[in-house]
Amino acid sequence: MVPQKEIPKNLQKILNLVRDSEISSIKNVVSGILKIINDPQSTAKELKELIEVDPPLTAQVLKVANSAYYCPPSKIGEILKAILWVGFEAIKEMALHQKVCRIFSDDKATDGYSRLSLWKHSVAVAVMGKMIYRREFGEKGENIYAAGLLHDIGLIVVDQFCHEQFSEILKKSAEEETEFTETEKLTFGFDHAELGKAVMSAWDMPEELCSAIGQHHNPDPASSRFKRMTCTLYLADTLCQEKKIGHVDNRNHNKGLFNRCMRESGVERRGLDLIIQDVQEQITRMEEQGLLG
Ligand SMILES: [Fe+2]
Ligand SMILES: [Fe+2]
Incomplete structure (x- = not known):
């Protein structure tokens, strides 16, 4: 559990609502998958046990393993075979993707925002974060994919539990071209990044992931232990927004901060x-395969 400052009353109230809501239904499987991702000794059998108790997830994994893309020589009907055919890494990512996407599925659009556009943005940030870790650092980046998928979970939470204020913040920051997070702070006393970190901490997610999510709009104060992931998340988030891939929650690109993050992460x-x-290109492919809504 991440050590927390005292949680403000209004934030605690929202955390209680999240705890009793559909959003928390993803908590156990997501933390189970992250434990497997973070344990180098984990096996395909453990992943299979986690998937097979979840019928929609089982169906999705089998569907993908039998798709034209993976083209098995004969039909695959067992999870363990699907993991061996598609690959341990790809199935872990797919399981995370399938679980997290459930909380993005309600698609009521408000003032340029929709959960589907936020989902597209989140997947793009996850894919970009993973590519930066693999190509630039030569590492798998255990938690970066999940951090990308979940970094804006605070937006889902305010949309769901403070919908009127959320619509006003969207409107105000679009009309006045103000920083979205600043308007959030003026309204609630915290922004969606801090709220996202509080949700992740309440779910006992890895400390690195909680920290990166909490600082994804403001990586400067991140602790040196988590600096690289926080900066990577910031760079991926900023570039996906610059290219307008899905939802944009930060119109003002801070060049100084961007350059500092590049330096910090090398x-x-x-x-x-x-x-x-x-x-x-990958996002376009995923859209064509119907994987983004
Ligand atoms: Fe954000
Ligand atoms: Fe974002």
Whole structure:
């Protein structure tokens, strides 16, 4: 559990609502998948046990394993075979993707925002974060994919439990071209990044992931232990918004902060430009395969 400052009353009230809501239905499977991702000794059998108790997830994994993309020589009807055919890494990601996407499924659009556009944005940030870790750092980046998928969970929560204020904030920041997070702070006393971190901490998610989500609009104060993931998340989030892939919650690109994050994480603009092109292509492919709503 991440050590917390005292939680303000209105934030605690929202956390209680989240605890009793459909949003929390993803908590156990997501934390189970993250435990497997973070344990190098984990096996395909453990992943299978986690998937098979969840019928919609089982159906999805089998559907993908039997799709034209993976083209098995004969029909696959067992989860363990699906994991071996598609690959351990890909199935872990797919399971995370399928669980998290459930909370983005309600698609009432409000003032340029919809959960589907937020989902597209979140997947793009997850894919970009993973590519930065693999290509630039030569690492798998255990938690970055989940951090990308969940980084804006605070937006889902305010949309659901403070819908009127959320619509007003969207309207105000669009009309006055103000920073979205600043308007949130003026309204609630906290922004969706802090709220997202509080939800993740309440769910006992890995500390690195909680920290990166909490600082995804403001990576400067992140602790040195979590700096690289926080900066990577910031870079991925900013570039996906610059390319207008899905929802945009930050119109004002802070060049100084962007450059600091590149320096802190040791990546160069040229590498990022190549990666964002690949992200755009992958997102288009996923849309064509019907994986984004
Ligand atoms: Fe955000
Ligand atoms: Fe974002």
